Amino acid sequence: MELFEYSQAASTEAAVKSGSATGARFIAGGTTLVDLMKLGVETPQRVVDVNSLAGKVPGIDTVDVTPEGGLRIGALVRNADLAHHQTVASHYAVLSQALLSGASAQLRNMATTGGNLLQRTRCVYFRDTAFPCNKREPGSGCPAIGGVNRMMAILGTSDQCIATNPSDMNVALTALEATIHIQGAKGERAVPIHEFFLLPGTTPHKENVLEPGELITFVTLAKPAAGTRSVYLKLRDRASYEFALSSAAVVAQVEGKRLKNVRIAMGGVGTRPWRMVEAEHVLEGHEVEDGNLRKAAEAALRAAKPQSENGFKVELAKRCLVHAVKQLVELA
Amino acid sequence: MAGVAETAMESVIGKPVPRVDGPLKVSGTARYTSDHNLEGMLYAVPVCATIAKGRIRSLNVAAAESVRGVKAVYHRENIGKVFRTAPAMGFSLMSDERRPPFEDDVIRYWGQYVAVVVAETFQQAQAGAAAVQVSYDAEPHDVSTELALPAGESLREESKRGDVAAAFASAPVKIDATYVTPAETHNPIELHASVAAWDGQSFTLYETSQAVWNQREVLAQMLGVPLDNVRVISRFLGSGFGGKLWPWPHSVLAAVAARKLNRPVKLVVSRRMMFQNVGHRPLTQQRVRVSAKADGTLLSLDHEALNHTAILDDFSEGCGEATGYLYSVPNVRIASALVRRNVGSATAMRGPGAVPGLYATESAMDELAVALKMDPVALRLKNEPKLDESLGLPFSSRHMVECLQVGAEKFGWARRTPQVGSMKADGKTLGWGVAVASWIAARFDCEAKVELRADGSARVACGTQDVGTGTYTVLAQVVADKAGVPLDRVEVVLGDTTLPPGPISGGSMVTSSMIPAVGDATRQAIETVLLAATSSKTGxxxxxxxxxxxxxxxRVQLKGDASSGVGFGEVLAAQNLSVATGSGKSGATFGAKPTVSQHSFGAQFVEVTWQPEIARLRVSRVVTVIDAGRVLNLRAGRNQIEGAVMMGVGMAMFEQTEYDHKTGATINNSLADYLMTTHADAPSVDVTFLDYPDLTLNEYGARGIGEIGLAGVAPAITAAVYHATGVRVRRLPIRIEDLLANQKLA
Incomplete structure (x- = not known):
């Protein structure tokens, strides 16, 4: 780990100001940043601790019901606290389940909502500075293409980067159509989650729309419509402490076997949390049965482009989607 | 007093005694190697090669030397003389990477040490290591996981009886299959570490060593100092699994730096380096040809094993270890060869040889049972040998049949329906599989000293180690049993070359090795007490x-008169004696010409659950029956077997060191990316010890239980997977993609 300057933010504005400096990074739970600093992947000159905003910025470390009946989640709310929050567990089950399927209890106790939105990929080449990586050093190359890539993405990849977005929470938030609230030098802005993450394209180092110094302050969720159910299904090699090979977050109003306002997002397969709009169209307003489920799964993965070692993910993701929807309507 | 004396103390042998070192460990006060912080200590961080084959073209240390706190950067030009170890006679001077660090500028594997940076703090040493600039002339490397016999080389025959080729050719039922086990990395929680101190004449080396005496011999020779001038200490180990048996180059680097700088030096190997610089279980590729009559009587067994090995070191995994004696079979051939790869040196990992070997041969037996349409337990029972046919000697104590029968009964095997996918429970498909296990039993040389003290306590000292398996406790139990001292009044001292030479913590042989020496030492100390009592003028x-x-x-008493007894402490104190001492010494059977076949045996019964709709495979239940002689400590023993079963689940389902083929790097080099069994993956495990003492080995009849629990688990799991899915996995680990390949959407 290299030497860096450390400061605690006194206010959101001060945080944004310090965070705008060259080589600055915010730190909250530190579960990604400190890990990557130890590996030499992140070498910030300045680390701005935003944990100090708790108590100074109302709601930044709490979960509150909004006047509209939705939920406002502070960026400093820990993953464990969010997962076990009563309203989250009962009305946004997909989020609770996704959080609890991720990492370990110790990590969940530290990791925050804002930090998890920015979780970096687990690509083994990204994490080892002995290798080139376009995400780390634009233009240096991507050894994952043709390398050890079983865990890599099959959707949204480019010839520059095939790294998977590893977060489970982001998948649930995508299905819940969360809004990300951001404080910047020019004030606040709100970004729908489907516009927050960027595809790697030719700029894999740019993973989201945040400008230097911009700080995530809140995440808001709309009030679930009556009869809404949600579920998160995560498939992986072992039963715990592993990133998804494929995961599915499904949110819908369920009437018997019929789905309305169905929203599906998948993890472990995309370079960002992947919304399955075509699959949603197949299922929307229909009764769930094996035929349209399979059709939805085919539609979801139509654009899949597997790498040398992860062709199986296409079929696995299809089964994941099918089974998650079945779980939602209690057919499985 | 009289009443107490008349009540015979209940023996602690065979009891589920808690660990005597448990409180130290759970309170964080047990001092492991890297917990030693010496006055004026410096920190060393190695620099690792970033090619797998080639030469160092240039090595620029200027930037590293200018990093604040950096005291020195050592490399080939300035490390000075580091010696090789002399050719060894017998089982001594063991090491798997024999090349001294920095001996030449040739790189033979990714991560090979090319320099070491020593600094005032760990962070400064890390920053210094990152600042060393190395350029290489790379050459094409080979880390291929497809092994083939090198051109011009042939397999070495290790054992042969009858004519396997002829028998196989004419056999009515036969299996010819090749099985692959991947390179596996030892991942004990405790990282390898060395803390080296030099006093101008002698070294004191705190090491993560499963064999302090061997470590001392090797380090003394490599450092060029007399044996007496090296002391090696390894009080507690956060396990080793064989990876810490023999010295690795980092120990030499720490010692050299300490001598050059005249200050203690700590070097902790990082988790990433654990994947490249301190050994691994090598990749094995095994072809098994087995044949039988239609009634299941075995006709031939031909076991050919290749394993990869480093460019400079000849590490043979020894896959055929159990092949020759497991079954009655007239025609047997065991042959092997090494295939060189640009990988770090391989070394022993829990159950070397037998564990990957049994995965292959027991898988072939299961395939044979399927081909014969015969129950796999019945097939094994049918071929139970009357004697060790590879040696032509009787078994000292073999209860394999009982292992299978007890296991089958406990597991409910009779309810198994053989058809693939035919068993269901809770909406899941069940698979049931079985395999047998075996492991060598033997003794190493051992010396021990026992003291009976005037305060009524005892002390036992032996230069062996406790890998975390319970050696402290078992030694205390033996002395407590022999000397009638309460367990909590027995002090056990291990892990130091100032103590009497003790056995390596390897091969599951510490317990069997130390029993005769500790027993003799205790008896001698008792004899001294009796002499003191009878030579007294009073009392x-x-x-x-x-x-x-x-x-x-x-207590000392008149023969047959317990009421006359006086505690040995009182006897000693009455004569103003502080202590009565005894020493014991016992010889090795390991490596000697056998007169009887000594092995442990076991049977593993496994249930897996399979959900094709989400391609989810889990091991749900394991019944393991172990015939390992007398078990001295049921709690520690159960813990060994349960832990080994978890490791077996990992071997079958998760563990695999992956080499990036473009660079040769071990790429999944973290605890997140190298998958091992988590608690959430743990099946329910039912452990049964048959507990037949094997008195050919020592007076308690204890063999060893550190490794046998892992043997047979992986093939039992793959057999269960076949039973559930119809997919025969011949290349570990079993992966979702293997199972998906053959499944329709449910």
Whole structure:
């Protein structure tokens, strides 16, 4: 780990100001940043601790019901606290389940909502500075293409980067159509989650729309419509402490076997949390049965482009989607 | 007093005694190697090669030397003389990477040390290591996981009886299959570490060593100092699994730096380096040809094993270890060869040889059972040998049949329906599989000293180690049993070359090795107590002859008269003696010409659950029955077997060191990316010890239980997977993609 300057933010504005400096990074739970600093992947000159905003910025470390009946989640709310929050567990089950399927209890106790939105990929080449990586050093190359890539993405990849977005929470938030609230030098802005993450394209180092110094302050969720159910299904090699090979977050109003306002997002397969709009169209307003489920799964993965070692993910993701929807309507 | 003396103390042997070192460990006060912080200590961080084959073209240390706190950067030009070890006679001077660090500028594997940076703090040493600039002339490397016999080389025959080729050719039922086990990395929680101190003449080396005496011999020779001038200490180990048996180059680097700088040096190997610089279980590729008559009688067994090995070191995994004696079969051939790869040196990992070997041969047996349409338990029972046919010697104590029968009964095997996918429970498909296990039993040389002290306590000292398996506790139990001292009054001292030479913590042989030496030492100390009692001018035994007194339950008494007993502490104190000492020494059977076949046996029964709709495979239940002689400590013993079963689940389902083929790097080099069994993956495990003492080995009849629990688990799991899915996995680990390949959407 290299030497860096450390400061605690006194206010959101001060945080944004310090965070705008060259080589600055915010730190909250530190579960990604400190890990990557130890590996030499992140070498910030300045680390701005935003944990100090708790108590100074109302709601930044709490979960509150909004006047509209939705939920406002502070960026400093820990993953464990969010997962076990009563309203989250009962009305946004997909989020609770996704959080609890991720990492370990110790990590969940530290990791925050804002930090998890920015979780970096687990690509083994990204994490080892002995290798080139376009995400780390634009233009240096991507050894994952043709390398050890079983865990890599099959959707949204480019010839520059095939790294998977590893977060489970982001998948649930995508299905819940969360809004990300951001404080910047020019004030606040709100970004729908489907516009927050960027595809790697030719700029894999740019993973989201945040400008230097911009700080995530809140995440808001709309009030679930009556009869809404949600579920998160995560498939992986072992039963715990592993990133998804494929995961599915499904949110819908369920009437018997019929789905309305169905929203599906998948993890472990995309370079960002992947919304399955075509699959949603197949299922929307229909009764769930094996035929349209399979059709939805085919539609979801139509654009899949597997790498040398992860062709199986296409079929696995299809089964994941099918089974998650079945779980939602209690057919499985 | 009389009443107490009449009650014979209950023996602690065979009891589920808690660990005597448990409180130290759970309170964080047990000092492991890297917990040693010496006055004026510096920190060393190695620099690792970033090619797998080639030469160092240039090495620029200027930037590293200018990093604040950096005291020195050592590399080939300035490390000075580091020696090789002399050719060894027998089982000594063991090491798997024999090349001294920095001996030449040739790189033979990714991560090979090319320099070491020493600094005032760990962070400064890390920053210094990152600042060393190395350029290489790379050459094409080979880390291929497809092994083939090198051109011009042939397999070496290790064992042969009958004519396997002829028998196989004419056999009515036969299996010819090749099985692959991947390179596996030892991942004990405790990282390898060295803390080296030099006093101008002698080294004190705190090491993560499963064999302090060997470590001392090797380090003394490599450092060029007399044996007496090296002391190696390894008090507690956060396990090793064989990876810490023999010295690795980092120990030499720490010692050299300490001598050059005249300050203690700590070097902790990082988790990433654990994947490249301190050994691994090598990749094996095994072809098994087995044949039988239609009734299941085995006709031939041909076992050919290749394993990869480093460019400079000849590490043979020894896959055929159990092949020759497991079954009655007239025609057997065991042959092997090494295939060189640009990988770090391989080394022993829990159950070397037998564990990957049994994965292959027991898988072939399961395939044979399927081909014969025969129950796999029945097939094994049918071929139970009457003697060890590879040696032509009787078994000292073999209860394989009982292992299978007890296991089958406990597991409910009779309810198994053989058809693939035919068993269901809770909406899941069940698979049931079985395999047998075996592991060598033997003794190493061992010496021990025992003290019986005037305060009624005892002390036992032996230069062996406790890998975390319970050696402290078991030694205390033996002395407590022999000397009638309460367990909590026995002090055990291990892991130091100032103590009497003890056995390596390897091969599951510490317990069997130390029993005779510790027993003799205790008896000698007791004899001294009796001599003191009878030679006294006063007291109840004054003037008695040796034959008139005896020692029972920690007391000296007149023969047959418990009421006359006096505690040994009182006897000693009465004569102003502080202590009565005894020493014991016992010889090795390991490596000697056998007169009887000594092995442990076991049977593993496994249930897996399979959900094709989400391609989810889990091991749900394991019944393991172990015939390992007498088990001295049921709690530690159960813990060994349960832990080994978890490791077996990992071997079958998760563990695999992955080499990036473009660079040769071990790429999944973290605890997140190298998958091992988590608690959430743990099946329910039912452990049964048959507990037949094997008195050919020592007076308690204890063999060893560190490794046998892992043997047979992986093939039982793959057999269960076949039973559930119809997919025969011949290349570990079993992966979702293997199972998906053959499944329709449910």
């Amino acid at each position: 109840p035994f004054a003037g008695k002859k040796r034959g008139e007194v005896e020692f029972a339950n920690g």
